[in-house]
Amino acid sequence: MGEGSYNALIYLALMVLKIVVIFGVVMLHVAYASYFERKIIGRMQVRLGPMVVGPYGLLQPIADGLKLFFKEDIIPADADKPVFYIAPIISLFAALSSLAVIPLFNGFVIANINVGLLFILAMSSLSSYGIIMAGWASNSKYSFLGGLRSSAQVISYEIALGLSLVGVMILAGSLNLTDIVKAQEKYPFGMFLIPQIIGCSIFVISGIAETNRAPFDLPEAESELVAGYFVEYSGMRFALFFIAEYMAMIIIAAVGIVCFLGGWNGPFVIPYMPFAWFFVKLWVLLFIYYWVRATLPRYRYDHLMNLGWKVLIPLSLAHIVITAIVKVLI
Amino acid sequence: MKFKQLVKTVFLTEILQGMALTLKTFFTHPVTRQYPKEKRPAMPGFRGLHGLVRDQQTGDARCVGCGLCAAICPSRCIHIYTADSLDHKKIVERYEIEVLRCVFCGLCVEACPYAAVVLTEHYEYSDYSREPFYMTKDKLLANWDKYMGWEKNMEYFKKFWHPRTDDLGSPKNQAVFKGSASREGMH
Numbered sequence: 449m450g451e452g453s454y455n456a457l458i459y460l461a462l463m464v465l466k467i468v469v470i471f472g473v474v475m476l477h478v479a480y481a482s483y484f485e486r487k488i489i490g491r492m493q494v495r496l497g498p499m500v501v502g503p504y505g506l507l508q509p510i511a512d513g514l515k516l517f518f519k520e521d522i523i524p525a526d527a528d529k530p531v532f533y534i535a536p537i538i539s540l541f542a543a544l545s546s547l548a549v550i551p552l553f554n555g556f557v558i559a560n561i562n563v564g565l566l567f568i569l570a571m572s573s574l575s576s577y578g579i580i581m582a583g584w585a586s587n588s589k590y591s592f593l594g595g596l597r598s599s600a601q602v603i604s605y606e607i608a609l610g611l612s613l614v615g616v617m618i619l620a621g622s623l624n625l626t627d628i629v630k631a632q633e634k635y636p637f638g639m640f641l642i643p644q645i646i647g648c649s650i651f652v653i654s655g656i657a658e659t660n661r662a663p664f665d666l667p668e669a670e671s672e673l674v675a676g677y678f679v680e681y682s683g684m685r686f687a688l689f690f691i692a693e694y695m696a697m698i699i700i701a702a703v704g705i706v707c708f709l710g711g712w713n714g715p716f717v718i719p720y721m722p723f724a725w726f727f728v729k730l731w732v733l734l735f736i737y738y739w740v741r742a743t744l745p746r747y748r749y750d751h752l753m754n755l756g757w758k759v760l761i762p763l764s765l766a767h768i769v770i771t772a773i774v775k776v777l778i
Numbered sequence: 779m780k781f782k783q784l785v786k787t788v789f790l791t792e793i794l795q796g797m798a799l800t801l802k803t804f805f806t807h808p809v810t811r812q813y814p815k816e817k818r819p820a821m822p823g824f825r826g827l828h829g830l831v832r833d834q835q836t837g838d839a840r841c842v843g844c845g846l847c848a849a850i851c852p853s854r855c856i857h858i859y860t861a862d863s864l865d866h867k868k869i870v871e872r873y874e875i876e877v878l879r880c881v882f883c884g885l886c887v888e889a890c891p892y893a894a895v896v897l898t899e900h901y902e903y904s905d906y907s908r909e910p911f912y913m914t915k916d917k918l919l920a921n922w923d924k925y926m927g928w929e930k931n932m933e934y935f936k937k938f939w940h941p942r943t944d945d946l947g948s949p950k951n952q953a954v955f956k957g958s959a960s961r962e963g964m965h
Contacts, residue, residue: 492800496810743800744793 466558470547477730478694479509485738492742516690519683524587527680531585536681536688539578543695546571550702551626553712553722564625565617568703569610572658575696576602579660579667579677582689586680594676597749598660598667604756605657605664611764612650615771616640616707629711639710643774646767648708650760652736655700657756660693662741666749701733702726820899823938825882827900828875828913829922831893831931839919840894843870847886847895855879856886873918877903877911887939896934898925 483498483505490497498505523532549564551557561567576599583595617623619640620631636642657664668676678689705711705726714725747755786792811818820826833840843860859872886895898921905911913921922931 488804491808492804494803494806494809496808496812499810499812739797739800743796 463558466556470552470558471544474547474695474698475691477698478691479513481694481698481734482512482690483509484734485741488735488738489742492739513687516683516687521683521685522680524680526587528585528587531581532680535578535582535585536678536685536692537578538581539575539692540688540695542571542575542578543692543699546699547695549625550699550706551629551711552726554626554629556723557626560624560626562622562624565613565623565628565703565707568699569606569613572609572696572699573602573606575692578689578692582681583677586677588680590673590675591677591679594667594669594673594679597669597673598677601657601660601664601666601752601756604753605654605760608650608654608756608760608764609658611761611768612647612654613703613707614764614768615644615647618768618771618775619643625706625711629706629713632710633713637710637715638713640708641710644708644771646763647771648704650764650767651704651708654756654760655704656737656740657752659696659700661697661737663744663747664752665746666752669746671746697734697737698730701730701737704733705729820901823934824899824901825884825897827898827903827921827925828877828880828918829896829898829926830873830915830918831896831922831926832919834928839870839873839915840892841870841873841890842892842894843868843873844891846889846891850885850889852883852885853879853881870915873915875913875918877913878908884939893935893939896922896926896931896939898922899930900925 486508487497487505498508501507501511523529546568548558549561549567551560579598579602580595583591583593583598586592616628620628622628622631632638632640641648656662660667666676667673668678673679678686681689709729710725712722712726714728718724830839830841832838841858843858845858845860848854848856848858855876857872857874857876858870860868861871863869882897884897887893887897895918900921903910926934
């Protein structure tokens with residue numbers, strides 16, 4: 449074994465370690481995001497939320513996971529089987545691979561690629577394939593409608609989401625997420641939030657729509673579509689969709705942190721915990737997701753489309769022009 | 779007005795007001811009562827599972843089998859069977875209530891001239907079959923022993939059931955069949 453292959457082995461081991469750490473941390477976040485969602489929404493509705501499994505219901509996500517794991521895997525007789533099998537895997541794969549480019553702190557990123565932001569946008573549009581395929585393959589009117597709604601919604605809001613990030617790209621001069629965070633250091637609070645306030649607002653709104661969360665949760669509108677695109681899924685396959693949805697939430701929140709809230713930088717440095725500020729910001733953003741869900745009723749479909757095409761897209765285009773002019777002038 | 783409306787729309791004022799409201803309720807105390815662990819005490823006057831009052835002297839039910847409760851019962855769920863004893867006393871052979879048909883109106887309690895039937899405070903009697911809900915006389919007496927008792931019974935009658943008299947016994951001058959010995963005397 450030469451020096452080179454030895455180094456390669458260490459590199460590989462480090463990479464695997466990073467993947468395991470990020471995967472573990474994110475899976476824990478997914479599990480407890482569902483717990484905190486139920487708790488927070490419960491408290492906002494003057495309820496307690498889960499209280500039975502473990503102290504204060506803390507083991508509820510584990511019990512839920514076990515239950516889903518041991519449940520019977522039901523596949524509808526007339527389902528398009530191969531597509532039915534692939535759909536949840538595509539959803540989860542798209543969500544998981546976006547994790548690779550997100551820097552938790554300086555230097556801690558699985559793949560420090562130069563088109564990080566583009567990669568995340570590509571993956572988030574890929575995840576809508578999983579939803580459309582699930583809706584189609586289930587051979588059920590509810591899931592089909594859910595899939596159609598979801599594809600239309602995700603495609604419309606992706607444009608606004610992408611355009612809202614263009615201002616960040618202009619200011620940072622890079623698509624690499626680590627470089628974007630570093631570019632923010634000389635701005636007020638070490639964030640793009642103040643100069644990019646319009647972009648940030650558009651990003652938050654279209655990010656909620658992109659992840660199919662309330663008030664834009666039309667693809668899984670319980671009162672109309674039972675559960676939307678995954679009505680026919682049960683057991684582990686349902687769990688994959690569930691994990692993908694929460695992971696998409698976490699990823700959109702992470703992109704928001706990296707692009708607008710200064711990534712791992714905080715008002716002061718916390719020793720030995722370079723990732724602390726990232727997680728604090730992540731939890732605050734997740735709380736806002738739940739808070740919005742507990743407050744707002746679901747949009748009507750034409751209102752949703754109006755908001756996306758007639759308000760957010762023109763606004764984000766104008767925002768790009770303004771940002772570009774200001775950038776040239778200064 | 780137009781400008782104000784515009785400002786309201788742009789800065790999402792109404793959505794922020796709603797968010798402020800949910801945040802405020804987030805910090806209020808939940809009203810949930812965790813039922814199997816935290817039981818809610820029955821409110822005074824609660825009409826729960828039926829019971830037959832046990833007479834302190836005889837140890838048997840105070841019921842005389844007059845059938846007024848069965849007559850007034852709107853859901854016809856009380857069945858009384860009386861018989862002649864060996865010494866020609868009227869005895870209540872069977873006193874049965876179909877709890878599943880009862881509507882808990884409490885008319886039987888009000889109708890009873892001897893205050894012999896009551897509704898106890900017990901309400902946790904769900905079960906897997908219909909059979910346990912068919913209350914026989916023994917079960918009804920046991921219910922009273924378990925969930926009512928004498929003190930609570932008197933309190934309940936004074937406060938909620940409004941009996942016609944206070945002593946709840948046979949009037950002194952009521953015609954009573956005195957038994958075979960006196961019948962021979964009459965001949």
